[in-house]
Amino acid sequence: MAKIVLENLAHAYGDNPQQESDYALKRINYVWNDGEACALLGPSGCGKTTLLNIISGLLEPSEGRVYFDDTDVTHVPTKDKNIAQVFQFPVVYDTMTVAQNLAFPLVNRGFDQAKIILRVEEILDLLDLRHMANMKAKGLTADQKQKISLGRGLVRQDVNAVLFDEPLTVIDPLMKWELRSQLRALQKKVGQTMIYVTHDQIEALTFADRIAVMLDGAILQFGTPKELFERPSHTFVGYFIGSPGMNFFPCEIKDSTATVVGQNIDLKDSYGAPIGKLELGIRPEFVSLHERAHQSDGLPVVVESVEHLGRNKIVRLLAGESKFSALLSERTQIPKDPVAQFDANRICIYQDSFILEGEAQP
Ligand code: ATP
Numbered sequence: 001m002a003k004i005v006l007e008n009l010a011h012a013y014g015d016n017p018q019q020e021s022d023y024a025l026k027r028i029n030y031v032w033n034d035g036e037a038c039a040l041l042g043p044s045g046c047g048k049t050t051l052l053n054i055i056s057g058l059l060e061p062s063e064g065r066v067y068f069d070d071t072d073v074t075h076v077p078t079k080d081k082n083i084a085q086v087f088q089f090p091v092v093y094d095t096m097t098v099a100q101n102l103a104f105p106l107v108n109r110g111f112d113q114a115k116i117i118l119r120v121e122e123i124l125d126l127l128d129l130r131h132m133a134n135m136k137a138k139g140l141t142a143d144q145k146q147k148i149s150l151g152r153g154l155v156r157q158d159v160n161a162v163l164f165d166e167p168l169t170v171i172d173p174l175m176k177w178e179l180r181s182q183l184r185a186l187q188k189k190v191g192q193t194m195i196y197v198t199h200d201q202i203e204a205l206t207f208a209d210r211i212a213v214m215l216d217g218a219i220l221q222f223g224t225p226k227e228l229f230e231r232p233s234h235t236f237v238g239y240f241i242g243s244p245g246m247n248f249f250p251c252e253i254k255d256s257t258a259t260v261v262g263q264n265i266d267l268k269d270s271y272g273a274p275i276g277k278l279e280l281g282i283r284p285e286f287v288s289l290h291e292r293a294h295q296s297d298g299l300p301v302v303v304e305s306v307e308h309l310g311r312n313k314i315v316r317l318l319a320g321e322s323k324f325s326a327l328l329s330e331r332t333q334i335p336k337d338p339v340a341q342f343d344a345n346r347i348c349i350y351q352d353s354f355i356l357e358g359e360a361q362p
Helices: 048-056 098-108 113-126 140-156 173-190 201-207 224-231 234-239
Strands: 004-011 025-032 035-041 063-068 083-086 162-165 194-198 209-217 218-223 246-250 252-254 259-260 263-266 278-282 287-289 302-308 314-319 322-329 336-343 346-352
Touching: 004 048, 025 048, 025 063, 025 218, 035 048, 035 173, 035 201, 048 083, 048 162, 083 140, 098 113, 098 140, 113 140, 140 162, 140 173, 173 201, 194 201, 201 259, 201 263, 209 224, 209 234, 218 224, 218 234, 234 246, 234 278, 246 322, 287 322
Parallel strands: 035 194, 035 209, 083 162, 162 194
Antiparallel strands: 004 025, 004 063, 209 218, 246 278, 252 259, 259 263, 278 346, 287 336, 302 314, 314 322
16 A cells, blocks of 8 residues: 655646646645545536546656656556546446456456455455345346445555446436445545545435535545534535535634624634625534524524424525525424524634635634
8 A cells, every 4th residue: 555645747638728717637745645635626627537546647748747655647548557447437347257357457467266265255244245245247137236346446455556437327216325434434444545525415425534525626625524524624615525515604703702693603713804705604503593582692684494204394584685504403393483603613714715714802
């Protein structure tokens, strides 16, 4: 297993890139630790596959370097990079049995027969494939075949990294849930460096120790699920992570007071007098509703709709022209004439879309 280092990495598909928008991947400097499970998360076209293909060697970057530990592998082709890859669609040999498919990457590299049998047995158990070990791949369903592809990606223990490119796309929803958890458990067990590309936040959050959230060819934040949830460093991260995403309100700031829809809100930290586009961010989980008659503070709101989720409900609210959400327990009564309050410890302030650090008050 290896640590993966990206140094001033950038990529443009066209010749002679002149401006930022010519780059599918903007300048990136990051380190993936040895044995870490990471995810690249972002919407379609943000550059996830481009970055993965550079790491795997399918694509040579226009600028910058890739290191596996201390070795510069920027121009090393895929076949010499010693990595395993799992793609969106199954790569299996129909004429081989499930066990033969799993053994293939090991046979190919001349591993000892006894070791191959042992390792294939392990993977069959890990992925719950034992009952179909001797079946030909030809008759299997697409998601069974993809499970074999996952197994083939995981069977070699001597690789520098295992790269997954949207591996659960063809898997049916029920099995998706099961495989997500299995993959995570497996990663913890084998401790391989794994990079998992997805546009699905649930897949990223269940699988990864750290997640790189990407937009327009840039990594906006590289953090643990907790960090992305509690302190999104960019409004896009706040909006993209969470269900529903973070609420944002245009605001004015003076020291430790934010003014939102004409109401003053006390902040935990002090921000001076920042300029630019200022927004207050608060997750729906940290919005509470109170009866206006009992509460002098808070944002007067109109309840637009309620979505029942089982244990919780999403309450869609309107304050002035700002639409936002509160995530409340199903047991919580919605007041008749509500005001909304925000947990001061959970408020984040953004300046031109990036988080603004305040100063703790005495
Ligand atoms: P998706 O989730 O849809 O696969 P992605 O996040 O993986 O998207 P990329 O496929 O890396 O994004 O694409 C990043 C940008 O580079 C996009 O604007 C895309 O149109 C462009 N791009 C990708 N491949 C090529 C190519 N071979 N030639 C030119 N432009 C490309």
